[in-house]
Amino acid sequence: MENIVAVKEEDLQYAGAARKMQRQLVRDFYRQDVTKPVVYLFVGGNPAELLRALGFQVYMPEITALTMAIRHQSLQYILKAESIGYGLDVCGYVKTDIGLTHLSGGETDMGKIPRPDLLVCNYSGCSVYAKWWEALAEFYKVPLIMLDIPYHRFNDPQKEDLEYIIGQLREMVEKIEKLFDLTFDMNRLKDVLAYSRKAEDGWGRSFEMAKHVPSPIDAYFESIFYMFPINALRGTKEAAEFYDLLNRELDERVKHGIGPVENEEFRTVIEGVPPYPGYRSFWNMFKKWNAVSVAATYPKVGGMFDIPELRHDPAKPWESIARYSIFSYCNLSWDFRRETIKRYLEDFKADALVIHGIKSCRSFTAGQGDLRDYVINELGYPALYVESDHQDPRYWAEAQILNRVDAFFEALRMKR
Amino acid sequence: MTSATSSDLIPLLTNLQEITYDIDFEQVHKWKREHPGKKAIATFPVYVPHELIYAYGHLPVNIYGGGEEISISHADAILGSFICSISKSTTELLLSHQPFRDAFDGFVFPFICDVARNLSGIFGRRISQPVYMLHLAQNVQSEHSIPYLKNEFMRMVSTLFPDEQLDLEKLRDAISKYNENRALYKKIYELRSETPWKVPLDDLYMTIRVGSNLDVVKHNELLKSKLSEYEKNERPKKDAIRVVVTGNFCEQPPLDIIRLIEQVGCYVIDDDFMIGRRFYQTPVSEEGDPIEALARHYLHEGAKTATRFHEGEKGEVILERVKNANAEGVIFLTAKFCEPALDDLVLQQQALQENGIPSVHIEFEERGSGYENIRLSLETFVESLLFD
Numbered sequence: 001m002e003n004i005v006a007v008k009e010e011d012l013q014y015a016g017a018a019r020k021m022q023r024q025l026v027r028d029f030y031r032q033d034v035t036k037p038v039v040y041l042f043v044g045g046n047p048a049e050l051l052r053a054l055g056f057q058v059y060m061p062e063i064t065a066l067t068m069a070i071r072h073q074s075l076q077y078i079l080k081a082e083s084i085g086y087g088l089d090v091c092g093y094v095k096t097d098i099g100l101t102h103l104s105g106g107e108t109d110m111g112k113i114p115r116p117d118l119l120v121c122n123y124s125g126c127s128v129y130a131k132w133w134e135a136l137a138e139f140y141k142v143p144l145i146m147l148d149i150p151y152h153r154f155n156d157p158q159k160e161d162l163e164y165i166i167g168q169l170r171e172m173v174e175k176i177e178k179l180f181d182l183t184f185d186m187n188r189l190k191d192v193l194a195y196s197r198k199a200e201d202g203w204g205r206s207f208e209m210a211k212h213v214p215s216p217i218d219a220y221f222e223s224i225f226y227m228f229p230i231n232a233l234r235g236t237k238e239a240a241e242f243y244d245l246l247n248r249e250l251d252e253r254v255k256h257g258i259g260p261v262e263n264e265e266f267r268t269v270i271e272g273v274p275p276y277p278g279y280r281s282f283w284n285m286f287k288k289w290n291a292v293s294v295a296a297t298y299p300k301v302g303g304m305f306d307i308p309e310l311r312h313d314p315a316k317p318w319e320s321i322a323r324y325s326i327f328s329y330c331n332l333s334w335d336f337r338r339e340t341i342k343r344y345l346e347d348f349k350a351d352a353l354v355i356h357g358i359k360s361c362r363s364f365t366a367g368q369g370d371l372r373d374y375v376i377n378e379l380g381y382p383a384l385y386v387e388s389d390h391q392d393p394r395y396w397a398e399a400q401i402l403n404r405v406d407a408f409f410e411a412l413r414m415k416r
Numbered sequence: 417m418t419s420a421t422s423s424d425l426i427p428l429l430t431n432l433q434e435i436t437y438d439i440d441f442e443q444v445h446k447w448k449r450e451h452p453g454k455k456a457i458a459t460f461p462v463y464v465p466h467e468l469i470y471a472y473g474h475l476p477v478n479i480y481g482g483g484e485e486i487s488i489s490h491a492d493a494i495l496g497s498f499i500c501s502i503s504k505s506t507t508e509l510l511l512s513h514q515p516f517r518d519a520f521d522g523f524v525f526p527f528i529c530d531v532a533r534n535l536s537g538i539f540g541r542r543i544s545q546p547v548y549m550l551h552l553a554q555n556v557q558s559e560h561s562i563p564y565l566k567n568e569f570m571r572m573v574s575t576l577f578p579d580e581q582l583d584l585e586k587l588r589d590a591i592s593k594y595n596e597n598r599a600l601y602k603k604i605y606e607l608r609s610e611t612p613w614k615v616p617l618d619d620l621y622m623t624i625r626v627g628s629n630l631d632v633v634k635h636n637e638l639l640k641s642k643l644s645e646y647e648k649n650e651r652p653k654k655d656a657i658r659v660v661v662t663g664n665f666c667e668q669p670p671l672d673i674i675r676l677i678e679q680v681g682c683y684v685i686d687d688d689f690m691i692g693r694r695f696y697q698t699p700v701s702e703e704g705d706p707i708e709a710l711a712r713h714y715l716h717e718g719a720k721t722a723t724r725f726h727e728g729e730k731g732e733v734i735l736e737r738v739k740n741a742n743a744e745g746v747i748f749l750t751a752k753f754c755e756p757a758l759d760d761l762v763l764q765q766q767a768l769q770e771n772g773i774p775s776v777h778i779e780f781e782e783r784g785s786g787y788e789n790i791r792l793s794l795e796t797f798v799e800s801l802l803f804d
């Protein structure tokens with residue numbers, strides 16, 4: 001672990017274990033051989049279980065893009081995509097992916113990113129998804145299947161929305177069987193779903209752990225590392241095992257009363273996509289103030305893993321996949337998002353909300369100012385809004401953000 | 417509803433620009449005074465099936481932001497920096513312009529992009545009128561899309577008018593009136609294609625746009641009157657270049673830019689201006705189940721704007737438009753920060769390039785500070801075509 005403090009090494013059996021395993025999983029993923037047909041999916045509300053059960057190797061270019069950004073390698077690919085006409089205001093994920101995979105052959109220092117044999121557009125939460133896949137379908141000349149997921153507008157998903165999604169899922173499976181000469185096996189799907197559920201149970205539990213005071217985990221900066229298994233590997237045994245290990249590590253931290261900073265002073269809820277190009281520096285700005293994130297929305301971009309009713313379920317395969325798909329964070333109405341933030345602030349005994357808005361992602365960002373207004377004026381919590389980008393280092397104004405963060409915590413401390 | 421007479425049209429004809437850009441929505445207030453108990457529903461671009469709202473006897477109104485008529489003082493803080501101007505000025509109208517809030521009894525935001533979708537949540541928090549985010553089906557191939565979309569349309573109207581019943585006969589009648597509206601646009605565009613000098617672009621633009629806040633019957637009368645005026649127009653033919661203007665399907669460019677295009681020597685034969693009001697080239701079926709007819713038409717006949725999924729034909733669509741318009745070039749006129757426009761542009765530009773068709777890309781905002789750079793780009797584009 002990055003920041004375990006004031007403990008004796010010998011007391012800690014699991015120190016750093018989850019982070020170590022996560023690193024290994026990332027390495028293995030990018031080094032794996034391509035032995036099956038490759039499908040590209042989006043992170044938000046995807047039907048990865050069905051594709052795994054059908055025998056695909058699943059890739060998500062958003063994850064590759066963020067991995068490039070956190071390693072400070074995204075700009076070269078963004079510039080390449082801009083050179084063929086992608087504008088400054090296009091989402092950085094799109095540009096990094098197109099610059100890397102389409103225009104540079106997918107070679108990275110982690111391994112080669114294969115081109116897709118199939119594109120499934122799980123249209124949950126982001127309109128750019130459709131545009132991005134349309135372009136890839138033209139570049140790679142591969143089949144593209146649209147899976148339209150209605151936006152979350154009703155407290156419970158309505159029967160008609162579920163029927164629409166389930167109908168499309170079944171059509172998708174039939175289409176893929178024909179296109180790739182594969183046979184869908186329900187038992188296999190149930191096995192995959194069982195692994196998903198196990199991983200989701202574990203991931204969900206890790207969120208709950210942050211209710212401890214002090215919190216054993218930074219639920220934003222640290223949890224971001226732990227998102228890789230749930231999003232890139234959900235439905236595999238490795239992902240399920242990973243969250244067991246994470247929870248063992250967290251239990252151990254609770255037992256010893258240790259957390260990500262030495263003396264937890266501020267508990268924040270963080271909303272928004274991280275500034276991957278300035279990730280470490282951003283984290284340090286909070287550590288400096290002994291501020292720990294105790295809940296965050298970003299780890300739920302795949303789905304609302306903190307709501308047990310939304311987990312995948314081998315007993316209800318189609319329905320649970322459909323339900324899951326509606327509840328990716330970006331597919332949630334502002335009503336639901338506001339309620340979620342309120343719940344996090346209260347349940348996790350937070351002191352404040354921090355919002356990081358990004359240029360690239362209007363889905364996440366448009367309206368975050370309104371959220372800030374709601375949190376300050378209706379809920380009575382302090383809230384900070386800062387802005388940069390999740391991919392493009394040209395938008396990372398470190399000094400300016402540092403000033404804002406410092407001023408914010410300074411004021412919070414003064415009020416105490 | 418209203419049956420328009422030619423005397424009703426006089427104020428429209430004499431104050432076309434003022435009424436078109438009126439952010440107080442005086443025409444809407446007037447309509448409501450004339451129709452006590454009836455409602456006006458604001459619909460954000462690009463497309464919402466107005467027929468459904470009209471069938472209840474209410475007035476559907478396209479809203480296009482505040483344009484140059486409002487300055488932004490609160491919306492930046494609500495929406496963030498990297499957001500298109502139509503969203504900001506629409507939010508500003510909500511926050512600080514009472515005549516706008518009072519004009520409408522409900523709002524619909526279709527899922528054309530993430531910003532428009534999110535606006536529904538901002539509006540929902542700040543007003544008591546119903547707000548509906550319309551999730552138009554994206555999957556054109558699924559057999560489940562029609563039932564879904566039918567239901568979605570009904571959810572929209574039952575959110576807007578919870579205590580009212582839909583009369584299918586009235587819906588058929590509404591479809592027929594809107595079919596007439598679309599047929600009239602088509603005729604005017606055909607006239608423009610054959611004799612573009614007879615149909616001044618700015619006048620055509622405002623003639624269509626003013627219909628946004630009129631009863632469709634009245635607008636049909638206006639279109640008929642304008643059509644006959646254009647037919648008789650004796651403006652001299654200019655040596656201008658035939659172009660397609662695309663990309664402005666949602667946020668509308670300032671009138672000065674629209675005028676500039678013609679001033680620098682272009683005849684705009686095909687465009688996306690106000691495309692939501694001209695979404696179909698073919699009539700919606702007036703037979704059978706009218707809700708299904710609307711759903712089916714949306715899925716299979718709707719304009720192929722960047723705000724909806726349509727795979728594998730971006731290049732073909734623009735090439736076809738160029739061919740049908742017998743155009744020499746394409747002007748991509750896109751709203752600043754409009755991601756759907758920017759995404760589609762790349763594939764379209766590539767297709768044009770491969771086919772040797774010149775194009776230029778111009779970004780605009782609602783409140784530009786002078787248009788000298790835009791004039792320069794347009795002039796350079798026209799010159800390159802003239803001396804090619």
Ligand code: SF4
Binds near residue numbers: 093363
């Ligand atoms: S716009 Fe947002 S949700 Fe969509 S691909 Fe980009 S970062 Fe992801």
Ligand code: SF4
Binds near residue numbers: 751755
């Ligand atoms: S101008 Fe573009 S980004 Fe803005 S609301 Fe319209 S479609 Fe969305």
